[in-house]
Amino acid sequence: MRRALVPAVVLALVAPLLTVPAAHAVIDVHSVPAPAERRADPALQVSTRVAGLNHPWDVKELPSGSLLITERDPARLTLSRPDGTQRAVRFPTARIWTSGETGLMGLALDPNFVDNRRFYTCSGWEKQGPGHDIRVNAWTLDKAERRATLVRALLTGLPTTSGRHGGCRLLAAADGSLLVGTGDAAVGTNPRNLRSLGGKTLQLDRFTGKPWRTNPFRRAKVKAKRYVTTYGHRNVQGLAQRADGTLWSVEHGTYRDDEVNLLVGGGDYGWNPVPGYNEQVPMTDQGLPGKQISARWRSGTPTVATSGATFVYGDRWGSLDGALFVATLAGERLLALTFGPRGFLQRVSTPPALDGTHGRLRTVTQLRNGNLLICTDADGGQGKVLLVKPT
DSSP: OOOOOOOSSOOTTOOSOOOOOOTTSOOOTTOOOOOOOOOOOOOEEEEEEEEEESSEEEEEEOTTSOEEEEETTTTEEEEEOTTSOEEEOBOOGGGSOOBTTBSEEEEEEOTTHHHHOEEEEEEEEEOSSSOEEEEEEEEEEOTTSOBEEEEEEEEEEEOOSSSOSOOOEEEEOTTSEEEEEOBOTTOTTTTTOTTOOSSEEEEEETTTOOBOTTOTTTTOSSHHHHTEEEEOOSBEEEEEEOTTSOEEEEEOOSSSOOEEEEOOTTEEOOOOOTTTTOTTSOSSOTTSSSOOOOOSEEOOSSOOOEEEEEEOOOGGGGGGTTOEEEEESSSOBEEEEEEOTTSOEEEEEOOGGGBSSSSOEEEEEEOTTSOEEEEEOOSTTOEEEEEEEEO
Protein backbone atom coordinates (compact mmCIF):
# COMPACT_ATOMS: atom_id res chain seq x y z
CA MET A 1 0.00 0.00 0.00
CA ARG A 2 1.33 3.42 -0.89
CA ARG A 3 1.97 6.02 1.79
CA ALA A 4 -0.65 8.66 2.46
CA LEU A 5 0.90 12.08 1.88
CA VAL A 6 0.21 13.77 5.22
CA PRO A 7 2.96 15.96 6.78
CA ALA A 8 4.12 15.15 10.28
CA VAL A 9 3.98 18.72 11.53
CA VAL A 10 0.55 20.32 11.63
CA LEU A 11 -0.34 23.87 10.69
CA ALA A 12 -1.20 26.32 13.43
CA LEU A 13 -4.88 26.15 12.47
CA VAL A 14 -5.04 22.41 12.63
CA ALA A 15 -7.36 20.02 14.25
CA PRO A 16 -6.02 16.42 14.38
CA LEU A 17 -4.80 15.10 11.03
CA LEU A 18 -7.13 13.17 8.81
CA THR A 19 -6.07 9.90 7.32
CA VAL A 20 -5.56 10.33 3.57
CA PRO A 21 -6.98 7.45 1.50
CA ALA A 22 -4.49 4.93 0.15
CA ALA A 23 -3.45 5.35 -3.48
CA HIS A 24 -5.27 2.18 -4.51
CA ALA A 25 -8.64 3.70 -3.57
CA VAL A 26 -10.29 5.15 -6.68
CA ILE A 27 -12.21 8.29 -5.75
CA ASP A 28 -15.60 8.97 -7.34
CA VAL A 29 -16.20 12.73 -7.44
CA HIS A 30 -19.89 12.14 -8.10
CA SER A 31 -20.35 10.47 -4.69
CA VAL A 32 -20.84 13.78 -2.92
CA PRO A 33 -22.52 13.97 0.49
CA ALA A 34 -25.25 16.55 0.93
CA PRO A 35 -23.87 19.86 2.19
CA ALA A 36 -24.59 20.78 5.78
CA GLU A 37 -26.58 23.86 6.68
CA ARG A 38 -24.26 26.75 6.01
CA ARG A 39 -23.67 30.35 6.92
CA ALA A 40 -24.20 33.20 4.49
CA ASP A 41 -21.75 33.91 1.68
CA PRO A 42 -19.72 37.04 2.38
CA ALA A 43 -19.91 40.09 0.15
CA LEU A 44 -16.49 40.96 -1.28
CA GLN A 45 -14.82 44.32 -1.73
CA VAL A 46 -12.22 44.23 -4.52
CA SER A 47 -9.61 46.96 -5.09
CA THR A 48 -6.23 47.26 -6.80
CA ARG A 49 -3.28 46.80 -4.44
CA VAL A 50 -0.50 46.84 -7.09
CA ALA A 51 -0.73 47.92 -10.75
CA GLY A 52 1.64 48.23 -13.72
CA LEU A 53 2.76 44.58 -13.78
CA ASN A 54 3.54 42.17 -16.64
CA HIS A 55 2.18 38.65 -16.17
CA PRO A 56 2.38 38.64 -12.34
CA TRP A 57 2.61 34.97 -11.41
CA ASP A 58 2.94 34.75 -7.64
CA VAL A 59 2.87 37.04 -4.61
CA LYS A 60 3.84 36.64 -0.96
CA GLU A 61 3.46 38.93 2.04
CA LEU A 62 6.72 39.70 3.87
CA PRO A 63 6.83 40.22 7.65
CA SER A 64 7.34 43.95 6.99
CA GLY A 65 3.98 44.12 5.21
CA SER A 66 5.66 44.53 1.81
CA LEU A 67 4.61 42.25 -1.04
CA LEU A 68 7.13 40.24 -3.06
CA ILE A 69 5.88 39.54 -6.60
CA THR A 70 7.23 37.42 -9.45
CA GLU A 71 6.49 38.62 -12.99
CA ARG A 72 6.80 35.75 -15.47
CA ASP A 73 8.30 37.88 -18.20
CA PRO A 74 10.24 40.19 -18.21
CA ALA A 75 11.37 37.90 -15.34
CA ARG A 76 11.19 40.66 -12.78
CA LEU A 77 11.10 40.41 -8.99
CA THR A 78 9.04 43.34 -7.72
CA LEU A 79 8.53 44.70 -4.23
CA SER A 80 5.43 46.68 -3.26
CA ARG A 81 5.68 48.50 0.07
CA PRO A 82 2.72 49.04 2.45
CA ASP A 83 2.59 52.72 1.41
CA GLY A 84 1.93 51.63 -2.19
CA THR A 85 5.35 52.49 -3.63
CA GLN A 86 7.05 49.75 -5.61
CA ARG A 87 10.46 48.95 -7.04
CA ALA A 88 12.32 46.19 -8.81
CA VAL A 89 14.47 44.07 -6.51
CA ARG A 90 18.05 43.65 -7.75
CA PHE A 91 17.93 40.17 -9.20
CA PRO A 92 19.78 38.33 -12.02
CA THR A 93 16.96 38.70 -14.51
CA ALA A 94 19.24 37.87 -17.44
CA ARG A 95 19.72 34.34 -16.09
CA ILE A 96 15.98 33.59 -16.25
CA TRP A 97 14.97 31.76 -19.43
CA THR A 98 11.62 33.00 -20.73
CA SER A 99 9.61 31.40 -23.51
CA GLY A 100 5.87 30.96 -23.91
CA GLU A 101 4.43 29.81 -20.58
CA THR A 102 7.80 29.72 -18.82
CA GLY A 103 9.75 32.47 -17.07
CA LEU A 104 9.95 33.63 -13.44
CA MET A 105 7.02 31.82 -11.83
CA GLY A 106 6.62 30.05 -8.48
CA LEU A 107 7.49 31.81 -5.21
CA ALA A 108 7.59 30.57 -1.61
CA LEU A 109 8.83 32.16 1.61
CA ASP A 110 10.80 30.10 4.09
CA PRO A 111 8.74 29.58 7.27
CA ASN A 112 11.71 31.06 9.19
CA PHE A 113 12.06 34.04 6.86
CA VAL A 114 12.24 36.48 9.80
CA ASP A 115 15.52 34.88 10.86
CA ASN A 116 17.08 33.55 7.64
CA ARG A 117 15.60 35.91 4.96
CA ARG A 118 15.29 32.92 2.58
CA PHE A 119 12.81 32.57 -0.24
CA TYR A 120 12.47 30.16 -3.16
CA THR A 121 11.66 30.54 -6.84
CA CYS A 122 10.82 28.15 -9.66
CA SER A 123 11.76 29.43 -13.10
CA GLY A 124 13.34 28.84 -16.46
CA TRP A 125 17.14 29.19 -16.23
CA GLU A 126 19.92 29.89 -18.69
CA LYS A 127 22.78 27.48 -18.02
CA GLN A 128 26.42 28.61 -17.97
CA GLY A 129 26.99 26.44 -21.03
CA PRO A 130 24.54 25.91 -23.88
CA GLY A 131 20.93 25.16 -23.12
CA HIS A 132 18.39 25.86 -20.42
CA ASP A 133 16.16 24.06 -17.94
CA ILE A 134 13.56 24.76 -15.28
CA ARG A 135 14.86 24.81 -11.72
CA VAL A 136 14.15 25.63 -8.09
CA ASN A 137 16.52 28.15 -6.50
CA ALA A 138 17.01 29.38 -2.94
CA TRP A 139 17.67 33.11 -2.34
CA THR A 140 18.09 35.57 0.48
CA LEU A 141 16.54 39.04 0.55
CA ASP A 142 18.52 41.78 2.28
CA LYS A 143 16.91 43.63 5.18
CA ALA A 144 16.45 46.75 3.07
CA GLU A 145 14.38 44.60 0.66
CA ARG A 146 16.40 45.80 -2.31
CA ARG A 147 18.65 42.88 -3.35
CA ALA A 148 18.15 39.12 -3.79
CA THR A 149 21.26 36.92 -3.52
CA LEU A 150 21.38 33.39 -4.91
CA VAL A 151 22.11 30.84 -2.18
CA ARG A 152 22.04 27.69 -4.30
CA ALA A 153 20.13 25.73 -6.88
CA LEU A 154 18.02 23.20 -4.98
CA LEU A 155 16.71 21.18 -7.91
CA THR A 156 17.70 21.40 -11.59
CA GLY A 157 16.77 19.57 -14.76
CA LEU A 158 13.00 20.01 -14.75
CA PRO A 159 12.16 19.40 -18.42
CA THR A 160 11.25 22.10 -20.90
CA THR A 161 11.03 22.31 -24.68
CA SER A 162 9.23 25.35 -26.12
CA GLY A 163 8.26 26.64 -22.68
CA ARG A 164 4.82 25.06 -22.85
CA HIS A 165 3.59 23.37 -19.66
CA GLY A 166 6.29 24.72 -17.36
CA GLY A 167 4.38 23.96 -14.15
CA CYS A 168 6.48 25.60 -11.42
CA ARG A 169 4.16 26.08 -8.45
CA LEU A 170 5.90 25.97 -5.03
CA LEU A 171 4.54 25.29 -1.54
CA ALA A 172 6.43 25.42 1.75
CA ALA A 173 4.69 22.51 3.49
CA ALA A 174 4.04 22.28 7.22
CA ASP A 175 6.42 19.34 7.67
CA GLY A 176 9.39 21.49 6.57
CA SER A 177 9.61 20.21 3.01
CA LEU A 178 9.28 22.16 -0.23
CA LEU A 179 6.64 20.82 -2.62
CA VAL A 180 7.06 21.48 -6.36
CA GLY A 181 4.40 21.09 -9.06
CA THR A 182 5.78 20.46 -12.55
CA GLY A 183 4.43 20.36 -16.10
CA ASP A 184 4.98 17.64 -18.65
CA ALA A 185 6.74 20.03 -21.10
CA ALA A 186 4.23 18.78 -23.71
CA VAL A 187 6.16 15.49 -23.99
CA GLY A 188 3.74 12.59 -23.83
CA THR A 189 6.03 10.10 -22.10
CA ASN A 190 7.05 12.38 -19.21
CA PRO A 191 4.07 12.06 -16.81
CA ARG A 192 4.40 8.30 -16.19
CA ASN A 193 8.17 8.11 -16.63
CA LEU A 194 9.62 8.02 -13.12
CA ARG A 195 13.04 8.93 -14.51
CA SER A 196 11.63 12.31 -15.56
CA LEU A 197 10.79 15.19 -13.22
CA GLY A 198 8.04 16.39 -15.59
CA GLY A 199 4.32 15.90 -14.94
CA LYS A 200 4.85 15.28 -11.22
CA THR A 201 4.65 16.68 -7.74
CA LEU A 202 8.08 16.57 -6.13
CA GLN A 203 9.15 16.97 -2.52
CA LEU A 204 12.58 18.06 -1.30
CA ASP A 205 14.48 19.40 1.66
CA ARG A 206 14.37 23.18 1.38
CA PHE A 207 17.93 23.59 2.71
CA THR A 208 19.89 20.74 1.14
CA GLY A 209 17.81 20.12 -1.99
CA LYS A 210 17.85 16.39 -1.26
CA PRO A 211 14.74 14.24 -1.76
CA TRP A 212 12.40 14.55 1.20
CA ARG A 213 12.87 11.86 3.84
CA THR A 214 9.35 10.41 3.52
CA ASN A 215 9.11 10.35 -0.29
CA PRO A 216 7.61 7.06 -1.52
CA PHE A 217 10.50 6.28 -3.93
CA ARG A 218 13.33 7.73 -1.79
CA ARG A 219 15.40 4.53 -2.02
CA ALA A 220 15.19 4.28 -5.83
CA LYS A 221 18.42 3.82 -7.78
CA VAL A 222 17.43 6.56 -10.24
CA LYS A 223 18.00 9.95 -8.60
CA ALA A 224 15.08 11.73 -10.27
CA LYS A 225 12.64 9.08 -9.02
CA ARG A 226 13.60 9.77 -5.40
CA TYR A 227 11.99 13.22 -5.64
CA VAL A 228 8.64 11.99 -6.97
CA THR A 229 5.65 12.08 -4.64
CA THR A 230 2.90 11.75 -7.28
CA TYR A 231 2.93 11.29 -11.06
CA GLY A 232 0.68 11.20 -14.09
CA HIS A 233 0.01 14.96 -14.11
CA ARG A 234 -0.35 17.25 -17.13
CA ASN A 235 0.54 20.72 -15.86
CA VAL A 236 0.37 21.41 -12.12
CA GLN A 237 -0.47 25.09 -11.64
CA GLY A 238 -1.61 25.16 -8.03
CA LEU A 239 -0.59 23.61 -4.70
CA ALA A 240 -2.34 24.04 -1.36
CA GLN A 241 -2.29 22.59 2.13
CA ARG A 242 -5.49 22.14 4.09
CA ALA A 243 -5.69 22.78 7.84
CA ASP A 244 -5.86 19.01 8.38
CA GLY A 245 -2.38 18.74 6.83
CA THR A 246 -3.44 17.16 3.53
CA LEU A 247 -1.83 18.39 0.31
CA TRP A 248 -3.75 19.24 -2.86
CA SER A 249 -2.86 20.08 -6.46
CA VAL A 250 -4.65 22.05 -9.18
CA GLU A 251 -4.02 20.99 -12.77
CA HIS A 252 -4.72 22.33 -16.26
CA GLY A 253 -6.89 20.12 -18.41
CA THR A 254 -6.87 19.92 -22.22
CA TYR A 255 -10.10 21.20 -23.78
CA ARG A 256 -11.86 19.64 -20.76
CA ASP A 257 -11.42 18.49 -17.18
CA ASP A 258 -9.21 20.80 -15.23
CA GLU A 259 -8.63 18.95 -11.97
CA VAL A 260 -8.29 19.47 -8.24
CA ASN A 261 -6.53 16.46 -6.73
CA LEU A 262 -5.97 15.24 -3.19
CA LEU A 263 -2.35 14.07 -3.21
CA VAL A 264 -1.50 10.56 -2.07
CA GLY A 265 2.15 9.55 -1.89
CA GLY A 266 3.12 7.29 -4.80
CA GLY A 267 -0.20 7.93 -6.53
CA ASP A 268 -0.77 7.83 -10.30
CA TYR A 269 -3.13 10.57 -11.52
CA GLY A 270 -3.66 9.04 -14.94
CA TRP A 271 -2.38 11.47 -17.63
CA ASN A 272 -0.75 9.49 -20.45
CA PRO A 273 -1.05 11.29 -23.83
CA VAL A 274 0.81 8.79 -25.99
CA PRO A 275 1.65 7.95 -28.72
CA GLY A 276 2.92 11.40 -29.61
CA TYR A 277 1.10 14.05 -27.57
CA ASN A 278 -2.51 13.03 -27.90
CA GLU A 279 -4.70 15.50 -26.01
CA GLN A 280 -7.89 13.59 -26.77
CA VAL A 281 -7.20 11.00 -24.06
CA PRO A 282 -8.86 11.37 -20.63
CA MET A 283 -7.12 13.51 -18.02
CA THR A 284 -7.41 10.53 -15.68
CA ASP A 285 -7.27 7.40 -17.80
CA GLN A 286 -8.66 4.53 -15.73
CA GLY A 287 -7.68 2.07 -18.47
CA LEU A 288 -3.96 2.29 -17.70
CA PRO A 289 -2.09 -0.47 -15.85
CA GLY A 290 -2.37 -0.24 -12.08
CA LYS A 291 -4.72 2.06 -10.17
CA GLN A 292 -5.34 5.71 -11.01
CA ILE A 293 -6.62 8.31 -8.55
CA SER A 294 -9.63 10.29 -9.73
CA ALA A 295 -9.93 14.03 -9.20
CA ARG A 296 -11.87 15.46 -6.24
CA TRP A 297 -13.23 18.09 -8.64
CA ARG A 298 -13.07 18.45 -12.42
CA SER A 299 -14.30 21.23 -14.66
CA GLY A 300 -15.95 19.16 -17.38
CA THR A 301 -16.15 20.84 -20.79
CA PRO A 302 -14.88 23.39 -21.58
CA THR A 303 -11.78 23.93 -19.49
CA VAL A 304 -11.60 27.09 -17.36
CA ALA A 305 -7.77 26.83 -17.06
CA THR A 306 -7.41 26.53 -13.30
CA SER A 307 -4.29 28.03 -11.74
CA GLY A 308 -3.07 29.03 -8.26
CA ALA A 309 -5.10 28.08 -5.18
CA THR A 310 -5.20 28.31 -1.41
CA PHE A 311 -7.44 27.14 1.42
CA VAL A 312 -9.01 30.22 3.01
CA TYR A 313 -9.82 30.45 6.71
CA GLY A 314 -11.50 32.90 9.05
CA ASP A 315 -14.98 33.64 10.43
CA ARG A 316 -15.24 36.69 8.17
CA TRP A 317 -15.49 34.31 5.23
CA GLY A 318 -18.81 32.92 6.47
CA SER A 319 -19.87 29.87 4.45
CA LEU A 320 -16.55 29.96 2.58
CA ASP A 321 -14.43 29.48 5.71
CA GLY A 322 -12.18 26.51 4.89
CA ALA A 323 -12.97 26.51 1.15
CA LEU A 324 -10.33 26.05 -1.53
CA PHE A 325 -10.19 29.24 -3.61
CA VAL A 326 -8.96 28.56 -7.16
CA ALA A 327 -8.00 31.21 -9.72
CA THR A 328 -8.96 30.56 -13.34
CA LEU A 329 -7.37 32.01 -16.46
CA ALA A 330 -9.71 31.22 -19.34
CA GLY A 331 -12.69 31.24 -16.97
CA GLU A 332 -11.72 34.70 -15.62
CA ARG A 333 -13.36 33.92 -12.30
CA LEU A 334 -12.63 32.71 -8.81
CA LEU A 335 -13.93 29.29 -7.78
CA ALA A 336 -14.67 28.45 -4.15
CA LEU A 337 -14.71 24.68 -3.62
CA THR A 338 -15.96 23.35 -0.29
CA PHE A 339 -14.87 19.84 0.70
CA GLY A 340 -16.17 17.77 3.60
CA PRO A 341 -14.03 16.26 6.39
CA ARG A 342 -13.12 13.27 4.21
CA GLY A 343 -12.23 15.49 1.28
CA PHE A 344 -15.34 14.92 -0.83
CA LEU A 345 -16.75 17.86 -2.76
CA GLN A 346 -19.78 19.51 -1.18
CA ARG A 347 -20.23 22.80 -3.01
CA VAL A 348 -18.85 24.96 -5.84
CA SER A 349 -19.55 28.69 -6.00
CA THR A 350 -18.19 31.88 -7.56
CA PRO A 351 -18.35 35.19 -5.69
CA PRO A 352 -20.14 37.71 -7.97
CA ALA A 353 -17.41 40.32 -7.43
CA LEU A 354 -14.87 37.95 -9.03
CA ASP A 355 -16.92 36.51 -11.86
CA GLY A 356 -15.55 37.77 -15.17
CA THR A 357 -14.89 41.33 -14.00
CA HIS A 358 -11.09 41.39 -13.63
CA GLY A 359 -9.72 39.35 -16.54
CA ARG A 360 -7.52 36.28 -16.22
CA LEU A 361 -6.80 35.26 -12.62
CA ARG A 362 -3.48 33.56 -11.91
CA THR A 363 -2.85 33.21 -8.17
CA VAL A 364 -4.69 33.40 -4.84
CA THR A 365 -2.85 34.15 -1.58
CA GLN A 366 -4.26 34.78 1.90
CA LEU A 367 -2.76 37.57 3.99
CA ARG A 368 -2.14 37.37 7.72
CA ASN A 369 -5.20 39.55 8.38
CA GLY A 370 -7.44 37.14 6.45
CA ASN A 371 -7.85 39.21 3.28
CA LEU A 372 -6.84 37.84 -0.12
CA LEU A 373 -4.44 38.85 -2.85
CA ILE A 374 -5.17 37.77 -6.43
CA CYS A 375 -2.76 38.22 -9.34
CA THR A 376 -4.34 39.01 -12.70
CA ASP A 377 -2.53 37.71 -15.76
CA ALA A 378 -1.95 40.45 -18.35
CA ASP A 379 1.00 42.06 -20.15
CA GLY A 380 1.73 45.61 -21.27
CA GLY A 381 1.72 46.83 -17.67
CA GLN A 382 -1.93 45.84 -17.29
CA GLY A 383 -1.32 43.06 -14.77
CA LYS A 384 -2.42 43.75 -11.20
CA VAL A 385 -2.49 42.37 -7.68
CA LEU A 386 -6.04 42.72 -6.38
CA LEU A 387 -6.90 43.10 -2.70
CA VAL A 388 -10.07 41.21 -1.73
CA LYS A 389 -11.82 41.87 1.59
CA PRO A 390 -14.88 39.99 2.92
CA THR A 391 -17.44 42.46 4.29
